[in-house]
Amino acid sequence: MASKGDWVRLEQIVLKPEERALQLPEDTARVPLMLWVKGWLVEDTAPGGWAKVTTLSGREAEGRLLEGQTDYNHSFGPAIPELMQIAAGLKARLFGGRDEG
Amino acid sequence: MRDSSYQAVMARRGDIMKAAVGLDYAAFESGGMAFDYEAMMAAPGLSIEEVIAIERGYAVGNTPLIALKNITALARSCSKPGYGASIFLKDEACNPSGSFKARRAALSVEIARRRGYKGVITATSGNYGAAVASCAAKAGLKCIVVQECFDSRGVGQPEIIEKARKCEALGAEVLQLSVGPELFYVFLRLLEDTGYFNASLYTPYAILGVETLGWEIAHQCLAEIGQYPDVVAVTNAGGGNLTGTARGLLKAGCHCYIAAASVNLQGLHMASDRDFNRKSFTTGHTGFGMPYSTWPDRSDVPRSAARPLRYMDSYHTLAQGEVFYMTEALAALEGLERGPAGNTSLAAAFSLAQAMPRDQVIVVQETEYTGAGKHPTAQLNFAKQNGIDLLVGDPADEVPGQSIVLPAAPEQLRARPADLDHLKKSLIRNARRAYPGLVRQADIRFLAEETRSDSAFVRRQLEEEP
Numbered sequence: 001m002a003s004k005g006d007w008v009r010l011e012q013i014v015l016k017p018e019e020r021a022l023q024l025p026e027d028t029a030r031v032p033l034m035l036w037v038k039g040w041l042v043e044d045t046a047p048g049g050w051a052k053v054t055t056l057s058g059r060e061a062e063g064r065l066l067e068g069q070t071d072y073n074h075s076f077g078p079a080i081p082e083l084m085q086i087a088a089g090l091k092a093r094l095f096g097g098r099d100e101g
Numbered sequence: 102m103r104d105s106s107y108q109a110v111m112a113r114r115g116d117i118m119k120a121a122v123g124l125d126y127a128a129f130e131s132g133g134m135a136f137d138y139e140a141m142m143a144a145p146g147l148s149i150e151e152v153i154a155i156e157r158g159y160a161v162g163n164t165p166l167i168a169l170k171n172i173t174a175l176a177r178s179c180s181k182p183g184y185g186a187s188i189f190l191k192d193e194a195c196n197p198s199g200s201f202k203a204r205r206a207a208l209s210v211e212i213a214r215r216r217g218y219k220g221v222i223t224a225t226s227g228n229y230g231a232a233v234a235s236c237a238a239k240a241g242l243k244c245i246v247v248q249e250c251f252d253s254r255g256v257g258q259p260e261i262i263e264k265a266r267k268c269e270a271l272g273a274e275v276l277q278l279s280v281g282p283e284l285f286y287v288f289l290r291l292l293e294d295t296g297y298f299n300a301s302l303y304t305p306y307a308i309l310g311v312e313t314l315g316w317e318i319a320h321q322c323l324a325e326i327g328q329y330p331d332v333v334a335v336t337n338a339g340g341g342n343l344t345g346t347a348r349g350l351l352k353a354g355c356h357c358y359i360a361a362a363s364v365n366l367q368g369l370h371m372a373s374d375r376d377f378n379r380k381s382f383t384t385g386h387t388g389f390g391m392p393y394s395t396w397p398d399r400s401d402v403p404r405s406a407a408r409p410l411r412y413m414d415s416y417h418t419l420a421q422g423e424v425f426y427m428t429e430a431l432a433a434l435e436g437l438e439r440g441p442a443g444n445t446s447l448a449a450a451f452s453l454a455q456a457m458p459r460d461q462v463i464v465v466q467e468t469e470y471t472g473a474g475k476h477p478t479a480q481l482n483f484a485k486q487n488g489i490d491l492l493v494g495d496p497a498d499e500v501p502g503q504s505i506v507l508p509a510a511p512e513q514l515r516a517r518p519a520d521l522d523h524l525k526k527s528l529i530r531n532a533r534r535a536y537p538g539l540v541r542q543a544d545i546r547f548l549a550e551e552t553r554s555d556s557a558f559v560r561r562q563l564e565e566e567p
Contacts, residue, residue, distance in 0.1 A: 077482030
């Protein structure tokens with residue numbers, strides 16, 4: 001159960017496939033247009049239930065309550081050796097093989 | 102009770118836009134193809150000095166011009182003797198919110214504030230969202246940003262997720278959508294429901310905002326190098342960056358060569374759910390650059406202030422791998438860690454400088470901030486997760502949506518020229534399609550201005566396609 005005042009994420013179907021714009025690529029045309037919005041929960045709601053939130057701009061928005069989806073998980077990920085090798089190659093080319101000895 | 106169905110809202114778009122932009126576009130129309138572009142640009146009644154003053158109020162502008170000595174040396178090592186122009190960089194990442202978009206946002210938000218709007222809304226998956234959020238925070242206005250962020254699997258493009266994070270950090274509400282042009286319908290409904298200002302990228306205010314960038318480049322080059330730049334390389338997507346910069350250079354008395362640059366994503370469909378996460382660049386690419394240069398009025402406003410074919414001298418494309426390569430080079434050789442999309446023009450300049458004499462100057466017109474999600478490491482990891490091959494070799498072999506090819510050596514980085522005449526012909530064809538009625542003298546003159554050509558060129562094209 002999510003409580004009133006929790007920071008949560010809601011999901012909405014804006015347009016069902018049959019309601020979508022004409023002349024879309026086939027892969028887009030066959031899926032719904034979805035919307036996601038975050039806000040402060042207006043009243044206690046069970047995950048999966050229809051909820052209302054107050055958004056950061058002070059509007060009220062509604063949608064299906066999603067559980068645990070407000071994290072920022074984007075990152076850098078593992079180091080990419082092919083990128084790192086660019087630096088080494090360019091430095092050697094410009095500044096030469098200087099002996100540190 | 103208003104009909105909020107897709108068809109009904111789209112039918113009301115004219116009225117919604119009129120209320121949300123506060124500009125009577127009909128006043129510039131002639132009844133046909135032609136409209137008075139310069140009258141539209143003069144309508145806000147702001148001199149460039151006034152625009153500069155507005156931007157100062159938002160702590161925007163006056164960014165450093167940096168001599169890229171090591172990258173210039175590298176370009177010279179790839180050039181014939183006597184060639185290799187000096188490469189300079191305008192560090193627009195120094196703006197609040199981290200990109201040149203701050204210039205557009207400062208004007209848009211200030212106009213909204215002066216006119217008494219309680220809030221601003223912008224439809225963008227790019228840096229413009231954070232720029233508007235940042236300026237709105239300063240102005241005490243509410244802000245809503247509408248992004249296209251997720252595919253139908255619920256996988257978000259990491260760069261756009263970072264942009265959402267930044268907007269929220271700056272106090273803006275962010276609405277994220279799955280793939281599709283019907284984002285515009287959501288945007289229209291929000292404008293109608295809230296009565297907020299449309300901080301569009303394509304109003305005269307937004308383009309006036311970018312003019313100060315060109316103006317600064319001209320003045321800084323004179324003051325710091327002793328000459329105007331010979332070439333300014335500008336990343337091109339929706340056309341506003343290029344249009345504003347070119348107009349600002351001209352207003353400063355600088356008639357230099359304007360080279361547009363876009364990442365090549367040809368073959369990927371911009372409205373395709375499947376293609377959405379198969380690209381590593383969400384802006385500064387041909388997916389916007391080609392359609393918007395050949396039909397500017399596809400913008401959210403009836404007549405776009407961004408009309409790049411009026412100003413560009415050439416248009417070049419770069420492989421994704423080439424831009425990632427130059428992003429690493431900028432960090433390793435100049436100590437500047439910047440976001441990749443903003444380095445598209447840097448990659449172009451690196452190539453173009455090699456064909457220019459040593460005593461000439463080429464300015465890279467922007468940089469953008471970087472971080473989680475935006476960084477090349479983040480984008481290349483995301484690409485790998487989406488089945489894209491990462492290779493080192495000849496970037497000419499890169500296939501957008503299938504591979505990213507990092508050059509094995511700097512000599513392999515080659516900005517490829519697009520056929521500008523072909524683009525101009527496309528614009529004329531698209532104008533004809535949109536306005537199938539009688540073509541008047543005024544329309545011929547207009548099309549000649551739109552394509553930076555002459556009436557003979559326009560007439561020939563019109564005759565070829567009835």
